[in-house]
Amino acid sequence: MTPAEIRDEIIDILSDIAPDEDLSGLEDSKSFRDQIELDSMDFLDIVMELRKRHRVQIPEEDYGQLASMDSTVTYLEPKMRDI
Amino acid sequence: MVQYDTIIIGAGMSGLAAGIRLAHYDQKVCVLERHTTIGGLNSFYRMNGRDYDVGLHAVTNFTPAGAKKGPLARLLRQLRFRWEDFELSEQCGSAIAFPSARLRFTNDIEVLKSEIAREFPNQRDNFERLLGQLADYDDLKQENFAGSARAFLAETITEPLLIEMLLCPLMWYGNAREDDMDYGQFCIMFRSIFLEGFARPFKGVRLILRALVRRFRSLGGELKLRSGVSRIKVDGDRAVGVVLDNGTELWAKRILSSAGIVETQRMCEDITEEVPARAGQLSFIESISVLDCQPNKLGFGETIVFYNDSDQFHWRKPIDSLCDLRTGVVCSPNNYLYPAEVGNLNDGIMRLTTIANFDRWMALDEQEYARQKCWWYDRSVASAVRFVPDFRAHTIDTDVFTPKTIRRFTWHDNGAVYGAPEKKLDGTTHLKNLFLCGTDQGFVGIIGSIVSGISMANMHCLRDP
Ligand SMILES: Cc1cc2nc3c(=O)[nH]c(=O)nc-3n(C[C@H](O)[C@H](O)[C@H](O)COP(=O)(O)OP(=O)(O)OC[C@H]3O[C@@H](n4cnc5c(N)ncnc54)[C@H](O)[C@@H]3O)c2cc1C
Numbered sequence: 001m002t003p004a005e006i007r008d009e010i011i012d013i014l015s016d017i018a019p020d021e022d023l024s025g026l027e028d029s030k031s032f033r034d035q036i037e038l039d040s041m042d043f044l045d046i047v048m049e050l051r052k053r054h055r056v057q058i059p060e061e062d063y064g065q066l067a068s069m070d071s072t073v074t075y076l077e078p079k080m081r082d083i
Numbered sequence: 084m085v086q087y088d089t090i091i092i093g094a095g096m097s098g099l100a101a102g103i104r105l106a107h108y109d110q111k112v113c114v115l116e117r118h119t120t121i122g123g124l125n126s127f128y129r130m131n132g133r134d135y136d137v138g139l140h141a142v143t144n145f146t147p148a149g150a151k152k153g154p155l156a157r158l159l160r161q162l163r164f165r166w167e168d169f170e171l172s173e174q175c176g177s178a179i180a181f182p183s184a185r186l187r188f189t190n191d192i193e194v195l196k197s198e199i200a201r202e203f204p205n206q207r208d209n210f211e212r213l214l215g216q217l218a219d220y221d222d223l224k225q226e227n228f229a230g231s232a233r234a235f236l237a238e239t240i241t242e243p244l245l246i247e248m249l250l251c252p253l254m255w256y257g258n259a260r261e262d263d264m265d266y267g268q269f270c271i272m273f274r275s276i277f278l279e280g281f282a283r284p285f286k287g288v289r290l291i292l293r294a295l296v297r298r299f300r301s302l303g304g305e306l307k308l309r310s311g312v313s314r315i316k317v318d319g320d321r322a323v324g325v326v327l328d329n330g331t332e333l334w335a336k337r338i339l340s341s342a343g344i345v346e347t348q349r350m351c352e353d354i355t356e357e358v359p360a361r362a363g364q365l366s367f368i369e370s371i372s373v374l375d376c377q378p379n380k381l382g383f384g385e386t387i388v389f390y391n392d393s394d395q396f397h398w399r400k401p402i403d404s405l406c407d408l409r410t411g412v413v414c415s416p417n418n419y420l421y422p423a424e425v426g427n428l429n430d431g432i433m434r435l436t437t438i439a440n441f442d443r444w445m446a447l448d449e450q451e452y453a454r455q456k457c458w459w460y461d462r463s464v465a466s467a468v469r470f471v472p473d474f475r476a477h478t479i480d481t482d483v484f485t486p487k488t489i490r491r492f493t494w495h496d497n498g499a500v501y502g503a504p505e506k507k508l509d510g511t512t513h514l515k516n517l518f519l520c521g522t523d524q525g526f527v528g529i530i531g532s533i534v535s536g537i538s539m540a541n542m543h544c545l546r547d548p
Pocket of ligand 1: 092093094095096097098115116117118121122123124125137138139140141142143310311312313341342346367369436489492493494495500520521522523527528529530532
């Protein structure tokens with residue numbers, strides 16, 4: 001996947017987790033938490049959906065990397081390059 | 084040999100919710116239920132051609148469509164339901180009725196505020212301050228959970244009667260402890276009742292249960308009814324599987340139990356000495372009256388009335404009699420704001436909950452049991468009509484269920500509705516891969532137990548697949 005495809009996939013996951021959120025205005029450099037109502041349970045779901053959909057394993061110590069769209073795509077790029 | 088990723092004990096709200104989470108993330112998961120039907124404490128039954136809910140008075144924690152905060156929004160997101168799926172209609176308004184004061188409240192906290200200003204003018208500012216303090220409580224972190232709610236309230240509210248009145252509905256809908264309430268439980272219940280509020284699906288609890296069970300099955304989850312777990316098989320410090328009442332053995336990487344703390348320990352084959360009873364003492368009878376008209380025709384337009392017949396609220400098991408008539412909860416499922424196109428329930432229904440003594444009800448022989456049910460139906464309704472319009476002349480059918488019924492539906496020790504007073508908030512047990520969810524983990528009520536199932540599944544069963 002290219003970074004752009006990874007971004008689309010994250011948007012798809014977010015709209016699955018939080019169907020009521022308008023994600024069109026999401027700013028990639030800002031943290032998710034400042035823009036959408038996500039609690040710790042929802043964050044776990046980003047990790048779980050990546051595992052379910054793409055078999056991507058994210059160890060717990062790396063959860064902090066998923067703070068914003070930019071940091072998430074950067075973190076996932078090497079892991080998802082070949083899918 | 085069948086090996087599950089997770090076996091869940093109990094098809095109540097918490098077990099089904101946990102099952103959905105695990106099945107959604109592709110686990111091979113099986114929910115085992117001893118009863119012939121799902122729902123546990125909040126099941127439903129049919130008698131004389133009428134449908135009855137066992138538990139449901141109200142779904143608490145109501146927040147409107149589109150709300151993003153709060154347990155209801157959280158559980159809908161986590162289970163991937165739409166808000167519309169639960170078909171919730173809001174309450175018409177409820178009340179706390181004591182002899183010398185009456186406070187109305189709705190799903191808008193402003194109503195309670197103005198009622199307090201009316202009945203207790205000098206407590207108006209104190210109540211504002213209380214709201215400010217409660218706003219900060221995080222029910223996922225659960226700091227200082229075990230503090231005393233009475234001590235906490237007394238720091239801010241200086242009118243003892245108001246403290247009793249505020250505690251009355253909160254204890255009724257979620258306190259496993261006698262007399263006082265854990266601070267954390269108080270915060271959770273305060274929010275669920277006063278800040279969020281009451282609602283009900285027109286079709287009752289079966290609508291929510293069906294939504295849960297359908298979703299679970301559609302994700303590939305297995306549900307086995309009439310499959311009580313008699314033993315949990317143990318190897319060293321791990322659970323390896325279960326033995327059903329009929330002798331069948333099933334194996335699993337981990338087990339999540341909604342059967343209660345003590346009840347679960349007792350099943351573990353490594354525990355040989357008697358597990359000391361720690362179950363709660365609070366059980367109920369529920370007196371249901373079917374009326375020949377809608378309750379509002381008789382002047383009863385409120386959804387729920389929590390009454391207490393003195394200035395002191397007593398929340399404990401009656402010692403010398405089968406029931407304690409001093410306090411009770413009256414609820415009419417007719418009094419919700421159902422959409423015009425569905426109309427209202429055909430029958431008028433008045434439900435009444437009264438505190439009861441489990442041991443005394445269990446000790447009765449069959450004939451005496453039937454007689455006492457009639458006797459306590461009459462007495463409890465006579466007590467309630469001191470606080471709501473007298474509906475007795477309009478009664479066309481009645482049913483009573485007792486602590487014995489509650490035990491039959493849940494297998495909980497003492498028929499304890501809110502489980503053991505000591506909660507196990509992290510859901511862990513003496514075995515590394517055996518966990519608790521539901522009533523004894525900490526969250527009670529319909530919404531609470533669903534949240535409990537979700538959070539224990541997330542915390543213990545999802546991270547290593
Ligand atoms: C009269 C009454 C009124 C209530 N009113 C309301 C209300 O208006 N609003 C509200 O929100 N809440 C209400 N509640 C509380 C609510 O019903 C419960 O808090 C909630 O249903 C608890 O769900 P649970 O999953 O934790 O436990 P349970 O419902 O107790 O589920 C446990 C399940 O495990 C099964 N089980 C136990 N042992 C075994 C075993 N060994 N093997 C297999 N299965 C086993 C039981 O049969 C049961 O189905 C009420 C309860 C009662 C009794």
